[in-house]
Amino acid sequence: MVLGLLPLRFRKLYCADMEELFAEALDVSRQRGRLAWLLAWIRGTADVIALAWRIRWGRPATAGQRVTRNEKGSPMSGFIHDIRWSARSLMRAPLFTLAVVATLAVGIGATVSMFSVLDAAMIRALPYPDSERLIYGRTTFGERINSWVSYPDYVDYRDRSEAFESLAAMLGGVQQFTITGGQEPERVQGTYVSVDLFPTLGAAPALGRNFTADEAESGTPDVVMLSHGYWQRRFGGDTEVVGRMHTVAGSPHTVVGVMPAGFRFRWDIDIWLPIRYGILDTRGRRSHSWHVVGRLRSGITLEEAGAQIDVISAQLAEAYPDSHQDKGFILTPLDEALVEGYRPNLIILMAATSLLLLIACGNVASLMLARATARKVEISAKAALGASRKRLAVQFMNESLLLAALAGGLGTLLALWLQQLILVWMPIDFLPASDVGISTSMLAFALVASFGTAIVFGTGPALTASQTNPADVLRGGLRSSAHGRAARMRSGLVVLQVALTVVLLTVSGLLLQSFLRLRAVDLGYETENLLAAQLEVSEAAYADRSATVQFYRGLLQDVRAIPGVLDAGVISHVPIRNRYSDWTVWNPENPPTRDSERQWALSRRVLPGYFGTIGIPILLGRDHADTDIDSIPSLLVINQRLADWLFPEQNPVGRQIALDVGGTEPALAEVIGVVGDVNINWVGGSPAPQMYFNNANAPTYWSRRLNLIVRTAGDPTALVRPVRAALRELDPNVPLSDIAVMDDIVRGALSGSRVIALTITLFGSVALFLAMTGLYGVLAYYVTRRTQEIGIRVAFGATAGHVMRMVTLRGLALVVGGLVVGVLGAVAATRLLELQLYEIGSGDPVTFVAVSAFLLLVGTLACYLPVRRALRIDPVEALRTE
Amino acid sequence: MTDPAIENSLPLKPQWFHILLALSDEAQHGSGIVRSVLDQTDDKLRLWPATLYGSLEELAQLGWIEELTGPAERPEGESEKKRFFRITQAGKQVLSAEADRLQALAQTAMARLGSRGTAT
Numbered sequence A: 001m002v003l004g005l006l007p008l009r010f011r012k013l014y015c016a017d018m019e020e021l022f023a024e025a026l027d028v029s030r031q032r033g034r035l036a037w038l039l040a041w042i043r044g045t046a047d048v049i050a051l052a053w054r055i056r057w058g059r060p061a062t063a064g065q066r067v068t069r070n071e072k073g074s075p076m077s078g079f080i081h082d083i084r085w086s087a088r089s090l091m092r093a094p095l096f097t098l099a100v101v102a103t104l105a106v107g108i109g110a111t112v113s114m115f116s117v118l119d120a121a122m123i124r125a126l127p128y129p130d131s132e133r134l135i136y137g138r139t140t141f142g143e144r145i146n147s148w149v150s151y152p153d154y155v156d157y158r159d160r161s162e163a164f165e166s167l168a169a170m171l172g173g174v175q176q177f178t179i180t181g182g183q184e185p186e187r188v189q190g191t192y193v194s195v196d197l198f199p200t201l202g203a204a205p206a207l208g209r210n211f212t213a214d215e216a217e218s219g220t221p222d223v224v225m226l227s228h229g230y231w232q233r234r235f236g237g238d239t240e241v242v243g244r245m246h247t248v249a250g251s252p253h254t255v256v257g258v259m260p261a262g263f264r265f266r267w268d269i270d271i272w273l274p275i276r277y278g279i280l281d282t283r284g285r286r287s288h289s290w291h292v293v294g295r296l297r298s299g300i301t302l303e304e305a306g307a308q309i310d311v312i313s314a315q316l317a318e319a320y321p322d323s324h325q326d327k328g329f330i331l332t333p334l335d336e337a338l339v340e341g342y343r344p345n346l347i348i349l350m351a352a353t354s355l356l357l358l359i360a361c362g363n364v365a366s367l368m369l370a371r372a373t374a375r376k377v378e379i380s381a382k383a384a385l386g387a388s389r390k391r392l393a394v395q396f397m398n399e400s401l402l403l404a405a406l407a408g409g410l411g412t413l414l415a416l417w418l419q420q421l422i423l424v425w426m427p428i429d430f431l432p433a434s435d436v437g438i439s440t441s442m443l444a445f446a447l448v449a450s451f452g453t454a455i456v457f458g459t460g461p462a463l464t465a466s467q468t469n470p471a472d473v474l475r476g477g478l479r480s481s482a483h484g485r486a487a488r489m490r491s492g493l494v495v496l497q498v499a500l501t502v503v504l505l506t507v508s509g510l511l512l513q514s515f516l517r518l519r520a521v522d523l524g525y526e527t528e529n530l531l532a533a534q535l536e537v538s539e540a541a542y543a544d545r546s547a548t549v550q551f552y553r554g555l556l557q558d559v560r561a562i563p564g565v566l567d568a569g570v571i572s573h574v575p576i577r578n579r580y581s582d583w584t585v586w587n588p589e590n591p592p593t594r595d596s597e598r599q600w601a602l603s604r605r606v607l608p609g610y611f612g613t614i615g616i617p618i619l620l621g622r623d624h625a626d627t628d629i630d631s632i633p634s635l636l637v638i639n640q641r642l643a644d645w646l647f648p649e650q651n652p653v654g655r656q657i658a659l660d661v662g663g664t665e666p667a668l669a670e671v672i673g674v675v676g677d678v679n680i681n682w683v684g685g686s687p688a689p690q691m692y693f694n695n696a697n698a699p700t701y702w703s704r705r706l707n708l709i710v711r712t713a714g715d716p717t718a719l720v721r722p723v724r725a726a727l728r729e730l731d732p733n734v735p736l737s738d739i740a741v742m743d744d745i746v747r748g749a750l751s752g753s754r755v756i757a758l759t760i761t762l763f764g765s766v767a768l769f770l771a772m773t774g775l776y777g778v779l780a781y782y783v784t785r786r787t788q789e790i791g792i793r794v795a796f797g798a799t800a801g802h803v804m805r806m807v808t809l810r811g812l813a814l815v816v817g818g819l820v821v822g823v824l825g826a827v828a829a830t831r832l833l834e835l836q837l838y839e840i841g842s843g844d845p846v847t848f849v850a851v852s853a854f855l856l857l858v859g860t861l862a863c864y865l866p867v868r869r870a871l872r873i874d875p876v877e878a879l880r881t882e
Numbered sequence B: 001m002t003d004p005a006i007e008n009s010l011p012l013k014p015q016w017f018h019i020l021l022a023l024s025d026e027a028q029h030g031s032g033i034v035r036s037v038l039d040q041t042d043d044k045l046r047l048w049p050a051t052l053y054g055s056l057e058e059l060a061q062l063g064w065i066e067e068l069t070g071p072a073e074r075p076e077g078e079s080e081k082k083r084f085f086r087i088t089q090a091g092k093q094v095l096s097a098e099a100d101r102l103q104a105l106a107q108t109a110m111a112r113l114g115s116r117g118t119a120t
Helices: A008-030 A034-057 A075-091 A094-123 A151-160 A197-201 A228-235 A302-319 A334-341 A343-374 A376-384 A389-425 A440-467 A470-479 A481-519 A545-560 A610-614 A640-646 A716-730 A742-749 A751-785 A787-795 A800-833 A845-871 A875-880 B004-009 B014-023 B030-040 B049-062 B089-115
Strands: A134-141 A144-146 A164-171 A175-180 A186-193 A223-226 A245-248 A251-258 A271-274 A288-296 A327-333 A530-536 A565-571 A582-586 A599-606 A618-621 A634-639 A656-660 A667-675 A690-694 A705-712 A736-741 B065-067 B084-087
Touching: A008 A034, A008 B030, A008 B049, A034 B049, A075 A094, A075 A389, A094 A343, A094 A389, A094 A440, A094 A751, A134 A151, A134 A302, A134 A334, A151 A164, A151 A288, A151 A302, A151 A327, A164 A197, A197 A288, A223 A228, A223 A245, A302 A327, A327 A334, A343 A440, A343 A481, A343 A751, A389 A440, A481 A751, A481 A800, A481 A845, A530 A716, A530 A742, A545 A565, A545 A705, A545 A716, A565 A610, A565 A716, A582 A640, A599 A640, A610 A705, A634 A640, A640 A667, A640 A690, A705 A716, A716 A736, A736 A742, A751 A787, A751 A800, A751 A845, A787 A800, A787 A875, A800 A845, B004 B089, B014 B030, B014 B049, B014 B065, B014 B084, B014 B089, B030 B049, B049 B065, B084 B089
Parallel strands: A186 A271, A223 A251, A599 A690, A634 A667
Antiparallel strands: A134 A144, A134 A288, A134 A327, A164 A186, A164 A288, A175 A186, A175 A245, A223 A271, A245 A251, A530 A705, A530 A736, A565 A599, A565 A705, A582 A599, A582 A656, A618 A667, A634 A690, A656 A667, B065 B084
C-alpha cells in the first residue's frame, strides 16, 4: 500500500521481495508480542516512506561518484514537484500561510463539530428501520395545528385511506397507574396504544411478543407490555415474566412482552396497554387526545398521502358538520415532529456556526486577495516571459489546494476536540445514546468547505491577475487599478464581517441577558443552604404505614437536633428535580361536565414540617400534624392557585375535593390548609396547581421512598456526614442516595439556556477577533498604498493629528458601514429568537447600543497599529519610493 | 597502493558495509542478507525492506554488487523468481579497504585507552 509512494521502476523490480521481507520481519516480531508487532509494522512503513522521500528529494548517494537518477517518467513525480514548489512558495510568506490556515481551520473546526452534533441529534434521531417512511399525523383547525387527534377521526383515516401500511395511535400524555400485588404498590407511568403501534415503528419486543389484533377487542383477557427499565426495576430482569399476571389498576393483566432496553417513544413509559374498543372511553369526535403515527406504504410519497387524506377530510366534514368545522389532518415526517421542541436551539447554533464560517472565509478571501495583488508583478512578469495562463492557474491552484488540505486536516482535528467539548456542555438529553463520532458526511462537508473557499478565493484573483496587460501592471505598481479593485473588495469584505459580528454579538448579548434573568427568578422559596437526599425503607423491615411514618418522624427529630441544621422535612418529590406526577381533581359539589373543565394538580406526599423547612408560607388553615395519622378522609394542603380554581372566592378549608386515582370511584379528601404558590416543576413560568398529602393518611397509597430536605445554617455539604450518622443510628440498613444541594439542582435545570448563551458568546468573540484582524489587514494595506500621499501631506504641513484622523476615519467608516448592515440583520435574527428569550423583547435597545459602542471602540483600537505606521512615514522616503 | 577512487568512498555507510560483508562469501537474496547481517551484528541491526533494497539499488549502481542473471549461477534448489545478488571485484576492494580502516581505527583506540590505564 505504502509502496505506492516509491517510483514505478523501483517498485516493479523490488516490490515482491520487499513484501516478503516485511512479512518475515513481522512474523519474527509477532513472537515477541503484539506491541512488538505493532512497532515493527510502524518501523517498516516509516522505512519505506523515508526511502521514498530520499529518492525524490534527498541528495544523491554520496560515494564520490555521481549517481544518475532517471526516474522522471511517472506522472506522480511531476505533481509532487509542483506541490514542493507551492510549499516553498508558501513558506516564504509564513505569516500569510499561518493566518489563512489558522483562520480556515477554526472556521471549519467549529462548523464540522457543530454539524456532526446536529447530524446525530436531528438527522439520525429515529432509530427505527426505514424511518423516512414514518409520519406523524395531526389535526388542523384552519391555520392552527393541534398535536392531537380524536379517536373516531383516527379510525376513519385509518380505515379509509390506502396510503399507509399501518396507522397507529397512542394516548396523548402519560397516565398514572397503580400497580398492586407483589412487593409494594407503585404508581407507574403508562399509556394506551393501538395494537399496531410497535410494528408501525418497527420495534419488536425483546421478550415475548407484540399485541395481537384480537387483544384490541373487549372481552379478551387484559394484557400489558412492559418497558425494559420497569421490568428490571420491578421484576429484577426475570426472564420468566412473560405470561405472568400483573395487577394494573386493580385488575389482573397478563404480561405479553418486554420492550428492548433503550426503546423509548416520546416519553419514559413503564407499561403500555392496548386500546380496546368499548372499554376505553374514547369519547367523541370533539375530544382530541391521541397521537397518530403511521408508516407510509413504500412507493407512496408524503404528498400523495396528503392528497388522499384531504379527500377523506372533506368526506368527514360533509358527514359531521358539527365537529369538523375547518378541520383537517396534516402529515409530517416523524423525525421533524419529534425534534420540534429542540429545533430552535439547534437552529440557532447552526446559524451561528455558519456565520462564523462565513466570517472566517471572508478573512481568508481578504488575505488571498492581498497576496494575489502583491504578487501581481511576479505574475505579470511570468506571463510576459511566456508562461501559459493554464500553467499559472495550476500553480496557484496547487497553493490553494495545499492550504485547503492543511486547513481541512487541522480543522478536522479541531472538530474532534470541539465535539467533546460540546457534548460535555450541551444538555444531551436530546441526543441518542450512541456516541457522536465523525461521520462521513461531516468529513465530506469539511473537505468541501475548505477546498471550496481556498479554490474560489485563491485562484480567482490569480486568474484575473494574469489576464491584465503585464506591461501595465509592471509599470503601475501599487497605484494600478487592479490594486484598487482588490482594496475595494477587501473593504467590502470587512464591512460584511463587521455586520456578521454585530449579529452574533447582539444575539449572544440577548441570550446572556435572558439566561441571567432566568437565573434570578424567584422560585417562591429560598434555595440556598438546602440539602436534599433520597431514602427508601424496605418492605421487609417496615411492613405497614405506621412503621414507615414512625421511622421518618424519628429521623426528622434526630436530624433537627444536629448542630447546624435549622429545620428538616420530607417530601415525595424534590422540587425541580422530580417533576410531574399529577392527578385530576375537581370539586365534588360542582363536578365538571366536560373534559375541558377537569383540572389536574401536582400531587406530593409530605410529613408535617415540610413547608416550614422549605419556606412556603401557609396562607390559610394549618400544616399537617402528627396527630392526623390514619385520618379518614385523607387530608391535604392545596396551593393558592388550586384553591382559586376549585373554590373561587370561598374559604377552601374544611371543604372536600374529589380525585381521580385510577379506580372506579373517585377518592375524597379534605382541605386543611392553603399555601402560597411556588415553582416546583420548572424554573420560570407560573406555578402549577399543587396539593400536598400527609404520607400518614394519603389516599390509595403511601410511600416508603421519600426525600429528606434539610435547611442548614451554613454550607449544606458539611452536614452530609452528620445526617448519615443520624440515619445510621436509627437504622443502618437504610441507604442515603441522590444527595444534592438545591442550588445545584436549580442550576442544572438552567443548563440548557446557559450553554446556548455561552456558546453563542464564544462564537461572537471569535467572530469579533476575525473581523478585527480583517479590519487591521485592510487598514494596513491602505496605509501602504497611500504612503506617497501621506508623505506629501506631511511634507506640506499635515500634523500627526491629520494623519491619525485620515486613517482612523477610514477604518471607522468601514466599521460604521458594517454596523448599519449588522443592526438590521440582528433585528431580524432576534425576532426569530423571541421564543427562546425569557422576558426580553427583541426590541430591547440596550443590547444593540452596547454592541455598537463596543464594536466602534474595538474598531478604533484596530486602527492603532496602522496609524502608528502612518505616523512613522518619513516624507522624504515616501516621496522617493513607489 | 589503494585506489584513490576507493579512498574517496570511505567511510562507508554502515548498512552498505554490512551488506557487502554479508555477500562476501556467497551470493544471497534479500532475506538471506538480512539474516546474515543479524548474525554479524549479534541481532542488533535488522535491515528493513526499504532500506535494504534502496541500498542494494545504490550499491548496484555503484558497481559494487551485481544481480545474478542466469539460472546457472543460482544456488541449487532456489526458485527462479528470487533475486540474488553477489559482490563484485570492486565491491570486494571497497569492503577490504573499509575493514582495514576500521581495524586501524580500533587499534588507535585500544592503544590510547591502554596507555591511560583503564579502570581496574
